[in-house]
Amino acid sequence: MQENWERWEPVFGLSSKYYVESLSDSIEGFRILLSDANDEKKKVEVIFEDSVHAYRSTDESFRQSAINMIDELYGTEFYAEWTFFKVTNSKYIQWLSEQSYGITESESLIHFSILAGDSIVDVIAAYEPKIKKI
Template identity: 25%
Template structure:
C-alpha cells in the first residue's frame, strides 16, 4: 500500500511560507522552531521522545517529490510509512507493541521526519511574544 499524508498543520500556519529557523536535539528530545507567514508567526514543535529522526534537503528528495508525497508545506503524519517499516526491521520488531507514528515537517528547504510514540506539542505564537 502506498504512503499518504494526513495534515495536522495548525490552521493559522500558511502553506506559502514555512522556514526552519532552529533545530535542537538533546537526550532524545527534539525541538523545532519554524518561521511562518513571512516570519510574522513562529511555530514550536516539541517531541518528548524520539525513536528515530532524519533531516533531508528537499532538493535531494527527487524520487519522493516525483511521487508527489511532499508537495505541500506543513506538518503531517505519514501513513503506511516506508521509514517506519525500515525502523521496525532495523530494531527487529521490538517496538511493534508501541504505537509509533511517522511525523513529517515539510518546510521550503528541508524535510524533517520523526518517528515518535508520543504526539508532539505544537504551539503557534506571534513573533513579538516569543
C-alpha cells in the same frame, strides 16, 4: 504497501509554508523551530517533550523521489503550500522495524513529516507534539 500522506493541522491558524530555522535534540526533548515563509518574524515551535524514536532532516533536493511520489498520488497543490503531514504505512517506520528486528512493531508509532521550504524533517514518535506559536 503504499505510503499514505495526509495533511495534518496540529493547531488552527498556522501558516501554510514554513522554513526550518533550527532543530534541537536535548534532555529537554526534541524541538523544531520553524519560520513562516511569508513573515520570518512569525515562528512556530514543534515540541516533543519526551524523546522521539527517530528523526532525520534532509535537504529537499535529496528527497526528490518522495516528492515525486507525493506529487503523482496527490497533486502539487496537496503539498506545495502546506508544511505539516502524517504518514501511514510509512517506509521510514518499516525501515526502523527492519533495523531493530521488529522492536517498532510492539508500539503504536506515528510518522510526522514537515515539508518545509528548504528541507524535509521526519520524526517518529509515539505521541503528538505540542505546537507553540512564538
